[in-house]
Amino acid sequence: MDAMVGFLQAIPLDQLMIQTVNGVVTGMILALVASGLTLIFGILDVVNFAHGELFMLGAYVGVIVITATGSFYLALVTSTLVIALLGAALQIVTLRPLIGRHPLNTILATFGTSLVLQNYALWQFGPVSRKISEPITAHFDLFYLEYPWYRLLIAGLSAAIIGSFWLFLKFSTFGVWIRATSQDRVMAQAMGIPVPWVYTGVFAIGAGMAAASGVLFAPLVGVDHAMGLDWVLKAFIVVVVGGMGNLGGSIAAAIFISLLESYASIWVGPSLAVIVSFVVLILTLLFRPTGLFVATPK
Amino acid sequence: MSIAEAINEPLVRVEDLHTYYGKSHILHGVSLHVGPGEVVGLLGRNGVGKSTTLKTIMGLVQPRQGRVLLGGNVITGLAPHKLARLGIGYVPEDRRIFRLLTVMENLRTGLDRRGVTEDRKRALLDKVFSFFPVLAERRNQAGGTLSGGEQQMLAIARAMMLEPKIILLDEPTEGLMPRMVSQIGQIIDALHREGVAILLVEQNVPLTLQASQRVYILEKGAVRHHCAASEIDVGDAVIKQYLGV
Amino acid sequence: MDVRSPASGRGAASVPILKTEGLSVRFGGLSALNQINFEVARGELRAIIGPNGAGKSTFFNCLTGVLRPSDGRILLNGEDITGFASNRISQKGIARSYQITNILPNATVLENVRIAAQSRRHAWNMITHHSAFADINEKAETALDSVGLLSKENEIAANLSHGEQRNLEIGIALATEPSLLCLDEPTAGMSAAETHETTQLVRRIAKNLTILIVEHDMQVVMGLADRITVLHYGEILAEGTPEEIQRNSKVLEVYLKT
Numbered sequence: 001m002d003a004m005v006g007f008l009q010a011i012p013l014d015q016l017m018i019q020t021v022n023g024v025v026t027g028m029i030l031a032l033v034a035s036g037l038t039l040i041f042g043i044l045d046v047v048n049f050a051h052g053e054l055f056m057l058g059a060y061v062g063v064i065v066i067t068a069t070g071s072f073y074l075a076l077v078t079s080t081l082v083i084a085l086l087g088a089a090l091q092i093v094t095l096r097p098l099i100g101r102h103p104l105n106t107i108l109a110t111f112g113t114s115l116v117l118q119n120y121a122l123w124q125f126g127p128v129s130r131k132i133s134e135p136i137t138a139h140f141d142l143f144y145l146e147y148p149w150y151r152l153l154i155a156g157l158s159a160a161i162i163g164s165f166w167l168f169l170k171f172s173t174f175g176v177w178i179r180a181t182s183q184d185r186v187m188a189q190a191m192g193i194p195v196p197w198v199y200t201g202v203f204a205i206g207a208g209m210a211a212a213s214g215v216l217f218a219p220l221v222g223v224d225h226a227m228g229l230d231w232v233l234k235a236f237i238v239v240v241v242g243g244m245g246n247l248g249g250s251i252a253a254a255i256f257i258s259l260l261e262s263y264a265s266i267w268v269g270p271s272l273a274v275i276v277s278f279v280v281l282i283l284t285l286l287f288r289p290t291g292l293f294v295a296t297p298k
Numbered sequence: 299m300s301i302a303e304a305i306n307e308p309l310v311r312v313e314d315l316h317t318y319y320g321k322s323h324i325l326h327g328v329s330l331h332v333g334p335g336e337v338v339g340l341l342g343r344n345g346v347g348k349s350t351t352l353k354t355i356m357g358l359v360q361p362r363q364g365r366v367l368l369g370g371n372v373i374t375g376l377a378p379h380k381l382a383r384l385g386i387g388y389v390p391e392d393r394r395i396f397r398l399l400t401v402m403e404n405l406r407t408g409l410d411r412r413g414v415t416e417d418r419k420r421a422l423l424d425k426v427f428s429f430f431p432v433l434a435e436r437r438n439q440a441g442g443t444l445s446g447g448e449q450q451m452l453a454i455a456r457a458m459m460l461e462p463k464i465i466l467l468d469e470p471t472e473g474l475m476p477r478m479v480s481q482i483g484q485i486i487d488a489l490h491r492e493g494v495a496i497l498l499v500e501q502n503v504p505l506t507l508q509a510s511q512r513v514y515i516l517e518k519g520a521v522r523h524h525c526a527a528s529e530i531d532v533g534d535a536v537i538k539q540y541l542g543v
Numbered sequence: 544m545d546v547r548s549p550a551s552g553r554g555a556a557s558v559p560i561l562k563t564e565g566l567s568v569r570f571g572g573l574s575a576l577n578q579i580n581f582e583v584a585r586g587e588l589r590a591i592i593g594p595n596g597a598g599k600s601t602f603f604n605c606l607t608g609v610l611r612p613s614d615g616r617i618l619l620n621g622e623d624i625t626g627f628a629s630n631r632i633s634q635k636g637i638a639r640s641y642q643i644t645n646i647l648p649n650a651t652v653l654e655n656v657r658i659a660a661q662s663r664r665h666a667w668n669m670i671t672h673h674s675a676f677a678d679i680n681e682k683a684e685t686a687l688d689s690v691g692l693l694s695k696e697n698e699i700a701a702n703l704s705h706g707e708q709r710n711l712e713i714g715i716a717l718a719t720e721p722s723l724l725c726l727d728e729p730t731a732g733m734s735a736a737e738t739h740e741t742t743q744l745v746r747r748i749a750k751n752l753t754i755l756i757v758e759h760d761m762q763v764v765m766g767l768a769d770r771i772t773v774l775h776y777g778e779i780l781a782e783g784t785p786e787e788i789q790r791n792s793k794v795l796e797v798y799l800k801t
Contacts, residue, residue, distance in 0.1 A: 319732065504799070
């Protein structure tokens with residue numbers, strides 16, 4: 001009993017608060033990456049193993065634009081658009097011919113694409129990691145830390161991007177087309193909706209989201225050809241835990257998992273804290289395989 | 299096509315269709331035609347290939363043999379969304395409205411087309427809501443919350459949004475109460491007065507004979523009888539033979 | 544003449560081979576089958592017909608253990624088999640062919656049928672080679688002969704024509720040596736010639752078997768059935784010989800929707 005009280009008293013409240021903020025920040029970026037992934041799976045039924053590479057290439061395009069113009073925001077916008085176009089091209093060339101075939105085919109296609117893109121990046125940019133500097137270098141006092149404003153900016157921008165996408169989905173014509181296609185592909189076609197182009201558009205949007213996350217996250221870590229690997233793994237975990245194809249679920253799951261990991265890192269250190277994600281994944285698959293944040297398990 | 303041929307060319311012509319589901323040979327050479335503004339009935343028992351004929355016309359399934367023509371142009375092999383844009387509306391057997399979209403959003407899927415002005419969109423919506431006032435009441439409700447009859451009306455209204463030259467109507471009265479069945483008859487008449495052609499697949503013989511100008515009777519994947527609707531009656535031997543027991 | 548006994552006079556057993564009492568299936572608020580009291584005498588060939596949504600498939604699914612009834616009993620030779628799993632029902636002697644062809648496409652015709660024959664015995668014997676079970680091969684070949692596919696026994700099933708595949712499906716069911724055979728739209732997707740062949744086939748095997756057949760093709764039904772049961776909205780609308788059903792105005796009304 002005393003040991004328990006002693007343990008509880010030893011929980012550092014200020015560290016907890018800091019890790020909460022950290023968890024939410026990382027969670028928002030993860031949410032942005034995972035949203036793109038779950039969107040692509042939900043609408044196209046494609047498991048996009050190249051998603052991490054789109055994230056990585058987004059960061060590299062960001063590097064190029066910042067080096068050329070010095071503007072972080074221009075880098076963000078340009079990277080999103082360029083990688084969205086790349087995504088559209090990839091979908092048309094590698095995935096359209098595979099529509100209607102066994103899912104294994106698309107898995108192999110996206111996996112192959114990921115290898116190609118990784119090695120392209122290695123060849124084009126070399127093995128040395130690049131750096132993007134934050135657009136805002138100011139800090140504020142969070143307990144005993146000088147906490148960078150930039151991290152809050154990332155969370156805010158991610159939320160804004162996801163929010164505007166949700167509005168787009170709900171109110172725009174293309175948004176209605178996406179929703180109709182995801183509910184009944186055949187009737188969507190019978191209503192004149194150009195379903196093959198809806199698929200391309202969705203893939204482009206997903207790719208754009210991945211690229212935006214790449215640029216936003218780049219100042220926190222270095223930009224190198226392998227940066228996608230870690231993220232795609234986490235993103236897949238988030239997509240499964242949140243419910244495949246469930247946008248709201250992915251966002252909730254992203255924040256949930258990031259918070260758990262951040263709290264865990266108070267005690268065990270960040271490299272071991274990653275285990276938390278896998279534990280959550282295993283528990284979800286065992287007990288609620290349709291997703292933790294799905295309303296009624298089917 | 300010469301002018302004489304063009305005048306006589308039906309709106310939709312189906313020639314010797316052979317459609318398979320895997321190895322299952324469903325259509326054994328179906329041929330029929332629908333003139334502009336005509337209501338044509340397609341009668342037959344279950345499993346004879348009526349729905350398959352409509353699906354083949356709509357490009358939802360490709361025939362192994364035979365052609366489909368729209369206004370004299372071959373459309374076999376075209377994607378369904380192109381056919382919708384060319385003026386073919388499809389109302390499937392199980393309605394298949396978008397359950398998670400609202401009534402308005404369901405209608406929008408057909409309304410938001412290139413080259414349609416805002417005014418024309420509003421006029422179309424007004425017309426459809428006057429045809430189906432209950433849809434106007436429920437315009438912000440999710441499609442899945444509508445009753446069976448209301449969903450059927452939504453499915454027809456949705457097809458009307460395409461301003462089609464012909465609507466392929468698959469068993470619209472199935473599962474509906476008798477009162478709604480007569481309502482469907484009135485809707486078909488109203489569409490006919492607007493000049494929309496209809497290819498009506500049905501098992502309800504009285505409704506079909508009343509609403510159509512011509513009827514085809516299908517059995518085992520082929521047309522067995524074809525005549526003007528006025529030439530036959532519910533009690534006729536040919537009806538008993540192909541539709542009765 | 545007792546209207547309930549089969550027209551051909553076959554089967555004198557006092558216990559009907561199959562009987563349902565108050566059989567009902569509800570899906571939520573929807574009543575797919577409502578208080579079905581159905582009886583089939585041994586050796587009879589009974590057709591089950593009815594318009595769309597009448598409950599024919601649901602009825603078959605109940606009989607073969609695919610669906611659990613919400614209410615009522617199913618009795619096979621007097622034994623209550625309600626709620627039994629489908630493998631157990633197969634062991635009890637009810638076999639079924641399906642609407643959508645359900646054969647093993649990459650196996651030979653003989654292998655397809657032999658697997659079914661094997662299910663009756665030796666299921667757990669993993670050591671002896673299958674060729675050692677001569678009786679199984681014999682049963683398989685007998686079944687193939689009944690459906691006219693013996694000459695194609697070494698053909699890969701996927702290479703058969705549609706009609707032959709549908710007949711193979713019947714052969715697979717026969718190989719389990721059932722006492723009751725349920726055929727679900729056996730002539731679906733067939734040409735007129737194939738339909739005729741299958742009708743002859745069913746007539747041949749009906750000599751030693753009780754058969755329930757769901758069909759839409761009225762020529763097939765009228766040509767084969769001893770008696771017909773008409774289902775409508777989950778209830779039995781009428782039962783009788785083909786002539787009686789054809790004269791039944793209620794049935795005609797239902798079909799023509801008058």
